Amino acid sequence: MGQILDSTDRKILTQLLKDARQQNTQLAEAVGLSPPPCWKRVSRLEQAGIIRGYTAVLDMEKLGYPEIALIDITLENHAHYPLEGVCEKLAALPEVLEVHITTGDFDCFIKVAISDTGALERFLREKLYMIDGVRGTRTSLSLRRFKDVQSTLI
DSSP states (O other): OOOOHHHHHHHHHHHHOTTTTTTOOOOHHHHTEEEEEEEEHHHHHHHHTSSSOOOOOOOTTTTTTTEEEEEEEESTTTTOOOOOHHHHHTTTSSSSEEEEOOOOOOOOEEEEEEHHHHHHHHHHTTTTGTTEEEEEEEEEEOOOOOOOOOOOOO
């Protein structure tokens, strides 16, 4: 596929971002194809790794986690505490929604779902600060989310 998408591929991806559970017949109609070629295109996008999978989008607030903490993390020493190893430990924590290795003043960034500031304090003390190699953090609380989608670059 060469990672080059035509306008029909982009329409398919846009429709799947809106509703990945729609039937192939609905998808085909929405993008102006008949079902067989639409199915082939979706299969090709999956095989090329452009579509990595399908998942449910959960409402964290309704699940009891209305707050999002954004935490920048610095490590003690990269030689003794490899960044990838620390990130794997962070990713294993159930509260952590995202883990990113970053440039700049911090080594990595995590997005954490919490119920309240008490839960944030417990997360920091009992989990994050217990990971070997974590030297420091900077935490911000999200006041309101304006955008939460995978991509609009298609």
